[in-house]
Amino acid sequence: MAVLLTSGFPMTRKMLSLLVLVPALLLAGCGEVEDTRPGQPVKTRQEAFKDLLRSFEPMSKMMKEGRYDADEFARMSTDFMAKRNAPWSHFGSDTNYPPSKAKPEVWQDVAAFERAKQDFFASSDALNAAAQARDKTRGENLYFRVYDTCKSCHDSFRHR
Numbered sequence: 001m002a003v004l005l006t007s008g009f010p011m012t013r014k015m016l017s018l019l020v021l022v023p024a025l026l027l028a029g030c031g032e033v034e035d036t037r038p039g040q041p042v043k044t045r046q047e048a049f050k051d052l053l054r055s056f057e058p059m060s061k062m063m064k065e066g067r068y069d070a071d072e073f074a075r076m077s078t079d080f081m082a083k084r085n086a087p088w089s090h091f092g093s094d095t096n097y098p099p100s101k102a103k104p105e106v107w108q109d110v111a112a113f114e115r116a117k118q119d120f121f122a123s124s125d126a127l128n129a130a131a132q133a134r135d136k137t138r139g140e141n142l143y144f145r146v147y148d149t150c151k152s153c154h155d156s157f158r159h160r
Ligand code: HEC
Pocket: 025, 026, 028, 029, 030, 031, 042, 045, 046, 047, 049, 050, 052, 053, 056, 099, 100, 101, 102, 103, 106, 113, 116, 117, 120, 146, 147, 149, 150, 151, 153, 154, 157, 158
């Protein structure tokens, strides 16, 4: 099956996979249960993750649509970097309750969760360096590496 972009460029497997990858990050859906605890830690971290996705997605959209713009990509990366710290401080010790989709492993295997987080920070540092250097090829490849760190943490630490 030949998949073409409207511009006529043949779509690479990588680009094609972007069509399905990013929506998959959203699969957790919305919590039907209201977070009634003081400070709403679960709701706050979920909102922070959604916000992170909202700034991550436009980068893939730009690549997918074959309209890479180095300055705009750099700006989006800066925006993403500004949001990547937000969720983590809301994983307090007694905060695994509905509507959370977090697995108990977040609190049971603290070291592994921390490693997953550090992988995510390291890969997004690298992505940002490539984005700021206006390096398209490295930027695109590193985008996928960051994506993998989101996905792999979700596989281990978030219910579907
Ligand atoms: C170190 C682990 C980890 C990494 C890395 C990670 N996440 Fe998550 N994410 C979680 C956990 C745990 C939850 C579930 C939070 C909850 O429901 O309490 C979650 C939830 C989400 C949600 C659902 C929020 C909701 O409303 O239920 C989205 C969207 C999301 N993450 C996007 C991302 C994106 C995009 C990335 C990478 C750019 C990412 N996450 C990286 C652990 C991670």
